[in-house]
Amino acid sequence: MKTATLYTFAFALALIAGFGFASPILQIYNYSTVPSSVYAGTLGYLQVDLKNTGDATAFGTSAAFVVNGAASSISLGDLASGSDVQVAIPFQVSQAAAGGIQVVSVDFYYSDDTTSTATGRTTASTSKKVSLQVPVQVSQPTPLVARTVSIDNPSISPGEDVAVSLNLSNIGGTTNNIVVTTPANSSFSLEGASQQAVGTIAPGASQMVLVNLLASSSTTVGTYNVPLTFTYYDKLNRPNSVELSVGPLSVQDASSEARLSVRAPSSVEIGSKATLHVTLSNAGTRSVSAVVDLNSSDVFSPIGAQRLYFDSVAPGSSSSQDVEVGVSPSASAGYYLLPLQVTPSSGNAFGQSFGLSVTATPQLSISLDQSGEPAQVMLANTGNSQVRSVDVTVTSESNPREAPVRSFIGTLNVDDYSSVSLASGASGTLNVEVTFRDSSNQPHTITRQLDAGSSGLSFMTNGTGTVRSGTVSSLGGRPATGGLLGGLLGGRPGGSTGASGLPLPLILAALVVVAIAAFLLWRHFKGKKKKETA
Template structure:
C-alpha cells in the first residue's frame, strides 16, 4: 500500500518538473524571439537610389564619371560606408570611395570615375559597384554605361561632269563617302525637297553598310531647276543611316561646286548684214552663234521674231545643227524691211532654241538706211579722138534715191588710159534729185579696141546714217575705125549699196547731132543772106 503511495508521489513530482521545464523552454524561446525581432528592426539597408553619367555621350577613347546616389532604407545607421568599383565590363576592382556613415532614411552621393578604351565599339557596358558598411554588411550594383561610336562622314567631290550647267540641265557628280567613325548600315543619299538641284531618275541612292575606316563611291545623276539663278553652288545632300546601337540619324553634307550659267552667257549671238539694209528691201542677215561652253551643243536653231518694221521671210526656224564647244556656226536669215520704216537703228528679236528644249531670247541690231540710188552717166568732148589722142570726160551723177547723200567723191583710174587731170573730184552733198558732174582730161591708148581703153569710175558717198557706200562703173572709150572715140559706159553701177540704174549718154550718130544742126543753120543763114543780097541788087538797077 505504502509502495503505491510512494510511486504516486514520484510520478507527481516528475509531472511538476516537466511543467516547470516546459515553462522555462517557452520563456527562453520568447526571449530569443524578442531578441531576434529587436535585432532585425535595428538593421541598416543600403540601396541604389539614382545615378547620372557625364558626359551624356560617351565615346571610345574618352573618360567619364558616374554620380551614384545611395540611400539607407534600414532603421539604423550604416556605418563606415565604402564603395569599391571596377572599370567597364567587370575589370578588377578599384577604390574604395569612402562615404562615411549613412543615417537611416538619408542619401549620399559618390562620384565613380571610368575610362572607355579606344578599342571599344558602340554598345552598352557594365560598371560594377560593391558597397560595404556596418562591419559585415555589403551590396552589389551594376551601372549600365552606353558607349556610342558615331560615324564620322567625309564627302569628297571627285568631278562634276559639266563645267557650266544651264537651268534644267542634267549633269553627274562623282563623290567618295569616307567613314572614319563607327560602322553604319542602311545608308541613303537624298536631295532636300527645297533644293534647286534634285536627283535625276531616282529619289535616292542606297548602300547597305559602311564599315569603320572605309569608303564608297557614288555617281550622282542630278538636274538643275528650271528657275535656278546663275552662280556657283554647293549642292546639299542628306545622308541618312542607322548606327550600331540601332539609332537612325541624318547628316547634311555639300557636294560641288556646281557653276550655273545663264544661256545668254553660255551662247553669244552676233549678226552682220550681207546685203544693204535699206528701207523696203530684203535683208540677208548673217547670224553667228558662238558656243562658249566646254561641250558640243546639238540641234541648235534660231527663230527670228517679228518687230514693228522687220518681218521674217520664209522659214520661221533656221537650223544651226551642232555647234562645237568653244566654236561657232553661222547661217543666213532673210528679213523684210517695211517700206514705211524710217532710216535708223533697229533691234531684231531672236529666239535661240537648244536640242534639249531649252531656249533663250536675245536680239541683234541692224542699221537701216533710206534707199540711196545714184544714176551715173558720162560723155566725152570732143566726141572723137584718135588712138593716143586726148578728150575731155564728163561723169555726171544724179541722186534719184529717197534721201540726201554727202561727201560724194569721184575717182577715175585705168591701166591703159592716161588720166591727165581730174583723177579725183570732190562733189560734196547731193540732195534728192540733184545732179553734179566731175570733169577729167584723158588720153586714149594707142589701141583702137574699146577693151584697151577702159576707165573705172569709183564713186564713194555717205548716206543719212553716216554709212559709207562705194559705187564702181566701167567706162569704155569706143574707138572708131577713123580713130573717133566716145565714152561708153558698160553695165549697171554696182557697189556695196546694191545695183544702181545707169543713164546712157549720147553716143554714135546722136553725138553728131549738134554739128548737123549747126550745118543746117549755116545753110539757112546763107540762103536768106543770098536772097537779101539779090533783092538789094535788083532795087539798085531800077534806080
C-alpha cells in the first residue's frame, strides 16, 4: 500500500511537470563605465552584459534610458535562451556632479510568449522589465594651484630654514580641510611640525600661506623646486592629494658665509638701463670679504664697474653697492636672468642669478600720404619692439557706401614701415582701424581718423594715447613735394620745419640776409655805372 502511494505521487509530479510553461529570464551579470574615470561635463558609456538564462526566447528586447533630459532607447532584438549581448548606454555627466556621484539608470524591456511544454501552444504574451542603477563617481581635476609669492632668503645653507610665502588658489572644486606636508624622500621638511593645516578654500578663492621649510643637513648644493603635498577632502569626503612645487631655492655650501641679494625695479624697458642694489650679508661668525662679478648676457650688460668689492663685512651685518646694467635694444620683452658670480674670502665660489622683467611699449605712427595717386595710409613701427599680425581696415565716414579697404601687413620690425593704397579719388574723413599683437602676444586695437583733404595730418600712438603732429617728412625715402618754398619748408603745406630739420625762424632769417646782400650788390653796381657815365 505504501509503495503504491509513492508511485502515485511520483506520477502526479511528472504529470504536473509535463504541463509546465517555458519562460525567458534576462539577467545582468556584469557592467562597467568607459572611461573608468569620468569628469563633469564629459560623455561616458555604461557597458552592460545581459544574458537570457531562461528556457525561452526573449522577444523585442530593448534598453531605455535618459541622456541630457531626453528619453532614448536601443533595440536589441530577440535573445534566444542561453544567449548574451553587450550594450553601451551613453550618459552625460552633469557639471554639478564634479567630485560627487551621478546615478546612471537603464531599463531593459522584453516580452514573454508563454508556450506550454506539453501542447506546444502559445497561451499568452507578457511584458517584462529588468532595471539597473549604477552610481558613478565623478572625478574632478586638481583644483589647487600654488604660486610662490616671495622667499625671505632665496639662498640658504644645509641645516637652515627659509620662509616661503605662497598664494594657494582653488580653481574649482571642493577642497575641505587642506593640510600641507613634505614627501618622505624630500631634502626639505616643515620646521617644527610634521604637517601644517591650511583650512578650507572655497571654489574661485585664494589664500596666502606662509610655509617655513628646513633644509636637511645632508642637502647637496644646488637649486631646488621644493615639492609640497597638499591633502584635502572632496565633496564625498574622500581624501585627495596633490603635489605642488615651490621655489626655486638655492642651497649653498655650508662653509659659505657670504649671502647675496639684489633689489631691482619690477620691470625695465628695452634699450634702457636699470640700477641694481646689490647687498652682501654676513651670516657667519667672523668678518668676510667677497668679490661679486656681473656677467654680461645677450640681454644685460654692466655699465661702468663689472666687479664689486665688499671688504670686511662684520658678522650679522651687510654692505650694499649700486650698479647699473643696460638692456639691449635688440632684446625682446620677457623675463630674463642676470648671472652673478660670488667669490667669498672663505668657502667656494658660487653662481647666482636674479630675474628681471623686460618690457617693450608698442608704438605705431599712422599718417596719410597724398603725394601720389592713389593716396596711401602709411604705417611705421616707431617703438622699440616688433609688432605682429598687423591688420589695417580703412573706411570712409563721408561716403559709407564705399567698400572698406583692408590689408593684412603681418610683422613690422623696429623702424619698418608699410602702406595701404586707398581707392582712387578718396576724400573726406577716413576711419583707420589697426589691430596687432605686441612682443608679449598681447592684442591691441587702434582706431584713428584721417582727413583726406589735409595731407599734413599724422597720428602717433603708443597704445595708451595719441600725439597729433603737423610734421610730415618722407617715409622710407619718399621725396617731399611742394616747389621751392615747399622744399625749404619741409615738403607739403602745413610743415613747421625745413627738409633738413632747420627751424622756420632760422630759414626766414637766412632769406632776409640774402635779400639784404642782393640789395647792397645792386646799389654797388648802380653807383659804379653812374660814375662811368659821368
